Amino acid sequence: MNKLLQRILLLSIKISQETEHDVMCEYLGHTNGFNVRIHNGGWVEDESKPMDFHFYLNKEGAKFDASATVRVLEAILKNSKLEVAA
Numbered sequence: 001m002n003k004l005l006q007r008i009l010l011l012s013i014k015i016s017q018e019t020e021h022d023v024m025c026e027y028l029g030h031t032n033g034f035n036v037r038i039h040n041g042g043w044v045e046d047e048s049k050p051m052d053f054h055f056y057l058n059k060e061g062a063k064f065d066a067s068a069t070v071r072v073l074e075a076i077l078k079n080s081k082l083e084v085a086a
Contacts, residue, residue, distance in 0.1 A: 001057060004066040008036060011073035019080045023073070024050075032057045036069050038076065 012023035015038075022039040036053040043050075053072070055065035 001063055001066065004063065004070060005034065005057075007070050008034075008066065008073065011070065011077060012036065015073060015077050019077070021076060021080075034066070036073075038072070 009025055012025050015021050015023045020041050022043040024035075024037045024039070024043070026035045027033070028035065033054060033056050037050040038053075039048045039050045042048075051072075053065070053069045055062050055069075
């Protein structure tokens with residue numbers, strides 16, 4: 001699981017630095033949760049409608065959710081385009 005979380009963080013930084021999109025990650029120690037928020041075209045206060053991913057690291061399915069998040073981030077980096085449904 002740690003390798004997946006490291007991959008998420010590295011991809012998030014790369015996307016935020018090399019594309020027009022912004023990715024925000026946070027670890028919630030009190031719930032052992034992990035959040036990833038992707039802002040298509042960049043973060044804009046009160047205007048952005050992010051794509052959110054949230055999973056609890058100690059719950060069944062966390063590895064699947066983290067892997068899915070990695071796949072989405074890899075696709076964004078590869079394509080540099082993200083279509084978020086309004």
